[in-house]
Amino acid sequence: MTGSPRPFVLGARIIAEGAPVFIVAEAGVNHNGDLALAKRLVDVAAEAGADGVKFQTFRSEALVSRAAPKAAYQQAATGADEGQREMLARLELTPDQYAEIREHCARRRILFFSTPFDEASADALEALGVPLFKLPSGEITNLPLLRHVAAKGKPIILSTGMSTLAEVAEAVAAIRAAGDPPLALLHCVSAYPAPPAEMNLRAMDTLRDRFGYPVGLSDHTLGIEVAVAAVARGAVIVEKHFTLDRQLPGPDHPASLEPGELAALIRAIRSVEAALGDGEKRPMPSETDARRVARKSLVAGGPIRAGERLTPSRVRIKRPGTGISPADLPRALGRTVRRDLAADEVIDWEALAEE
Structure with a gap:
């Protein structure tokens, strides 16, 4: 049965x-x-x-x-x-x-x-x-x-x-x-x-x-x-x-x-x-801080001026996880940078122009 x-x-x-x-x-x-x-x-x-x-x-x-x-x-x-x-x-x-x-x-x-x-x-x-x-x-x-x-x-x-x-x-x-x-x-x-x-x-x-x-x-x-x-x-x-x-x-x-x-x-x-628990795999509330700190984001590999395009040579992948996820790197590459970015600055979607 x-x-x-x-x-x-x-x-x-x-x-x-x-x-x-x-x-x-x-x-x-x-x-x-x-x-x-x-x-x-x-x-x-x-x-x-x-x-x-x-x-x-x-x-x-x-x-x-x-x-x-x-x-x-x-x-x-x-x-x-x-x-x-x-x-x-x-x-x-x-x-x-x-x-x-x-x-x-x-x-x-x-x-x-x-x-x-x-x-x-x-x-x-x-x-x-x-x-x-x-x-x-x-x-x-x-x-x-x-x-x-x-x-x-x-x-x-x-x-x-x-x-x-x-x-x-x-x-x-x-x-x-x-x-x-x-x-x-x-x-x-x-x-x-x-x-x-x-x-x-x-x-x-x-x-x-x-x-x-x-x-x-x-x-x-x-x-x-x-x-x-x-x-x-x-x-x-x-x-x-x-x-x-x-x-x-x-x-x-x-x-x-x-x-x-x-x-x-x-x-x-x-x-x-x-x-x-209930068996559903999902991030738990207690993981919120660790998720932000332990995951990585796209960061500027050096100074990037507004109007320049984001290229692989200009990107590094580092902590924290508060910016664009490395999983979205293909979507981010080739976009125009809207504002000046300092070296090692976390890149978020607001910093990039729409495709």
Whole structure:
């Protein structure tokens, strides 16, 4: 599929190439199950200038079987003495707590939304009035959940970590068939942290060209460079985990940005998106002085009297660029000089008679 991607409309905002990048501060489970900490994360995201702050909504008993082990990165961060289910149980928030977070987001004027990991969680978020859903990489083959969320008709951002192109195609087809809501695809490498050498940012082009939806990046690398590079390559959404402190206990803190880093990322993205421009090649206002000083003009090679003709031997090409351009030398040669010109004087069209 070629041509411009389908529009992704979120309220009054259109997320598309040429529009401001939609920046998602991913709080995830970095609240550690603490409502006060969750609200502080909202404050940090708002102060940094993020467009939205995203959480993860789940019920551990519906998400994870008792026998499910922790991932290696989870064991490194939280130890191996418990299973994944026990760990996640400590990171749950209740619907009432999410309602408080939503209200806090409204006060801070930042968009609240969350990732549901099961149908009941999606329904709870719907009841809270979230304006969109984020579906995670781990659920991309959970077609029943994708259909359930798509049937609600709200915009969906779908991460594609760990996926083949065929799996993405199947997920997109399921979403289209269940309601065809606005959709955006995020390229992702689901490692914590993800090695920059494996980020394969050109896969964003593949997703955009193959499916015709806006694309972005869910970035799990350390630092901000890869996310900024993604914007330069056309990402219209950037999602990045953040924390109050990487030393806090919990599975995702070590691979998250701290508050100052999140603010630096957002500043860098805004700078890069402004630098991308509109693609028209033209002199910019900031170049006006340099254009005048650095370019060259025709100047008198010696004294030239009024009434004499301008000949090649009487012309030199020197700075500044305030007179006749060297590109117009053929038009200027042979014309009569209207007034006396001193040696090294810049020649302008007023000094030459009409042909």
